[in-house]
Amino acid sequence: MPQLPSLSADDLRSYHAQIRQRYDAFAKRGVKLNLTRGKPSSAQLDLCNQLLSLPGNGDFMAGNIDCRNYGELAGLPELRSLLATVFGVTADRVIVGENASLSLMHDSVAFSMLKGNCDSERPWSKESRIAFLCPVPGYDRHFSICQEFGIEMIAVPLNEGGPDMDVVEKLVAGDAQIKGIWCVPKYSNPTGTVYSNETIERLAKMKTAARDFRLFWDNAYAVHHLTAERIEIANIDEACARNGNPNRAFIFGSTSKVTFAGAGVGVFASSKGNVSWYLKRIEKRTIGGDKVNQLRHLRLLKNADGVATLMDKHRAIMAPKFDKVLETFGEHLGSTGVASWTKPKGGYFITLDVMDGCAKQVVKLAKEAGVELTPAGATHPLGNDPHDRTIRIAPSFPDLAEVAQAAEGVVLSVLLAATEKLLAKG
Numbered sequence: 210m211p212q213l214p215s216l217s218a219d220d221l222r223s224y225h226a227q228i229r230q231r232y233d234a235f236a237k238r239g240v241k242l243n244l245t246r247g248k249p250s251s252a253q254l255d256l257c258n259q260l261l262s263l264p265g266n267g268d269f270m271a272g273n274i275d276c277r278n279y280g281e282l283a284g285l286p287e288l289r290s291l292l293a294t295v296f297g298v299t300a301d302r303v304i305v306g307e308n309a310s311l312s313l314m315h316d317s318v319a320f321s322m323l324k325g326n327c328d329s330e331r332p333w334s335k336e337s338r339i340a341f342l343c344p345v346p347g348y349d350r351h352f353s354i355c356q357e358f359g360i361e362m363i364a365v366p367l368n369e370g371g372p373d374m375d376v377v378e379k380l381v382a383g384d385a386q387i388k389g390i391w392c393v394p395k396y397s398n399p400t401g402t403v404y405s406n407e408t409i410e411r412l413a414k415m416k417t418a419a420r421d422f423r424l425f426w427d428n429a430y431a432v433h434h435l436t437a438e439r440i441e442i443a444n445i446d447e448a449c450a451r452n453g454n455p456n457r458a459f460i461f462g463s464t465s466k467v468t469f470a471g472a473g474v475g476v477f478a479s480s481k482g483n484v485s486w487y488l489k490r491i492e493k494r495t496i497g498g499d500k501v502n503q504l505r506h507l508r509l510l511k512n513a514d515g516v517a518t519l520m521d522k523h524r525a526i527m528a529p530k531f532d533k534v535l536e537t538f539g540e541h542l543g544s545t546g547v548a549s550w551t552k553p554k555g556g557y558f559i560t561l562d563v564m565d566g567c568a569k570q571v572v573k574l575a576k577e578a579g580v581e582l583t584p585a586g587a588t589h590p591l592g593n594d595p596h597d598r599t600i601r602i603a604p605s606f607p608d609l610a611e612v613a614q615a616a617e618g619v620v621l622s623v624l625l626a627a628t629e630k631l632l633a634k635g
């Protein structure tokens with residue numbers, strides 16, 4: 210495999226011709242593969258098919274709570290206890306929300322805009338300007354929430370152990386209009402980054418000019434390991450409290466990628482003050498959540514061990530797909546000098562960085578060859594990747610054979626785009 214940037218013009222031209230031929234042959238196969246979104250595969254969903262018949266005929270009592278009736282705004286206590294162990298907050302500070310977590314994140318922002326949070330002097334919408342820090346690459350749906358509410362997004366680099374804390378500390382200390390930061394602390398979307406204990410401590414401790422600043426702590430992949438090493442990160446709730454900032458973290462999570470995506474349960478966990486603030490808001494919009502769904506989750510998962518055992522089964526399905534992509538990238542892009550990629554130990558994504566100015570072209574070429582990828586730029590606020598370099602790869606949904614083919618299509622698209630760019634540069 211040649212180092213493409215150091216090839217002579219003649220060698221580059223003949224390499225390009227070879228790649229073009231291989232790419233055309235691939236495109237002729239007429240595959241139709243989709244690596245766009247982090248959806249669980251059918252085989253993963255099958256792991257929880259029991260849910261379809263739970264809680265089962267005649268089972269509707271959770272202790273003395275009749276799940277068929279109104280009530281329990283914060284969710285079933287037993288399920289709150291179970292999820293408390295996953296999200297590192299005491300059960301009385303866990304709210305089991307609707308079917309997934311994105312709506313809880315959206316509502317936390319919407320409520321803050323309309324009412325302010327429990328430390329705000331006024332609703333955020335009454336401020337002249339509101340800004341959030343967005344570690345990049347990041348999750349497009351976080352950015353969409355900001356866009357929806359006219360919140361300015363300030364990109365900050367995501368490094369090996371989390372956001373660049375020198376940059377973050379300086380920004381939040383100097384600008385009282387910065388009210389939040391999006392954090393996916395474990396197996397981040399899309400890089401797989403795991404925040405270091407030092408980063409977590411600094412986020413908990415840093416001085417913020419805004420008293421009502423919040424960490425939007427989206428722990429979507431808390432138990433979604435891809436290796437035998439079940440990585441644990443420092444407890445953000447505990448760190449915030451210890452540093453005198455007990456209200457700083459809004460913690461979110463869900464069972465979307467544990468049980469059924471879209472028919473799971475979402476979690477909001479936080480300080481006493483934040484939880485009562487949140488409950489005050491939702492008590493106006495609902496008399497109580499879907500406790501029948503909560504009960505069937507309780508019956509299926511049972512306890513933290515039940516969750517861990519189930520996640521091992523997910524891993525057995527997911528890990529070979531990630532391995533296949535990484536193996537294909539390593540084999541075909543390894544020493545070409547035109548791509549680098551992350552090797553996540555959990556979560557749902559791999560980040561592929563290609564030569565500057567090539568990401569859009571790679572996505573286009575892949576699509577023309579039958580492999581659909583997340584649009585280039587989606588990993589950055591407003592879809593604007595200033596280097597046009599970063600591509601999110603989501604290998605979870607197709608089966609292993611399809612993933613292998615898709616990875617081949619991606620590799621050929623990367624090599625074709627890179628050689629064309631190098632040839633154009635002369």
Ligand code: PMP
Pocket residue numbers: 247308309310311312348393398427429462463464465470471475
């Ligand atoms: N947060 C992150 C970081 C995600 O990657 C996803 C799913 N792609 C979500 C939240 C969505 O989670 P939910 O299904 O709980 O809304």
